[in-house]
Amino acid sequence: MNKSLFMHIVHRLSAEVEYFQPTQDAVGRSSLSPLQKCTAAIRQLAYGGGADTVDEYVRLAKTTAQKCLHNFTTGIIHLFGDEYLRRPTPEDLERLLHIGEQRGFPEMVGSIDCMHWEWKNYPTAWKGMYSRGTGKSTIVLEEVVSYDLWIWHAFLELQVSFP
Structure with a gap:
């Protein structure tokens, strides 16, 4: 995944999903950053490792890594699902067939x-x-x-x- 796409996802999640918004604890220390939380989730997805495999790299516990992954996938589906994770409409199919024909791939x-x-x-x-x-x-x-x-x-x- 390129950096600009990753940062776009981090920005959208931190702006629109409460779990990824920065907070402070009772002593005034900052919580994990949205970047840390998203990195933990992406690493689990990319490498297929368990939640305990990101503890040293991102410095968070297994249960927190599990929460990051759950909230990340839920947030992605909520924010991007309607646009990117759907079946093509008849208009989409017509547009794609037209573009495919222009590029030399008719009926693709x-x-x-x-x-x-x-x-x-x-x-x-x-x-x-x-x-x-x-x-x-x-x-x-x-x-x-x-x-x-x-x-x-x-x-x-x-x-x-x-x-």
Whole structure:
């Protein structure tokens, strides 16, 4: 994620979601900054680690990291869901088909991409269940986007195979 996008998300969350607004405790010390809270959430999402993996990097406890992640995802859905996380309307489809045709891809609405992410901190009880025969556990990320990166459908599909 580039810095300007990340800072845009931090700014919107700190301006519109109460959990991300800076506060002070009873002694007058500042609480965690919106930047710390968002960084903790993004690191958990990006690296697939548990809440206790950000304690040294961002300097917050496991329960606080869990709250950051929960409030972050709830805030993203609330602030950006209607615009970016929705099914395309007939007008969207018509616009995308027209742009695709102009770019030399007639009848193309969007493109799909899949990738395997190594799942480092999977539950040990599931050992071997999520692998591609390489011995490494993976999760498949699949998404469909338009030319301007408007995401219509993104989901995680667990790749189940037994070695």
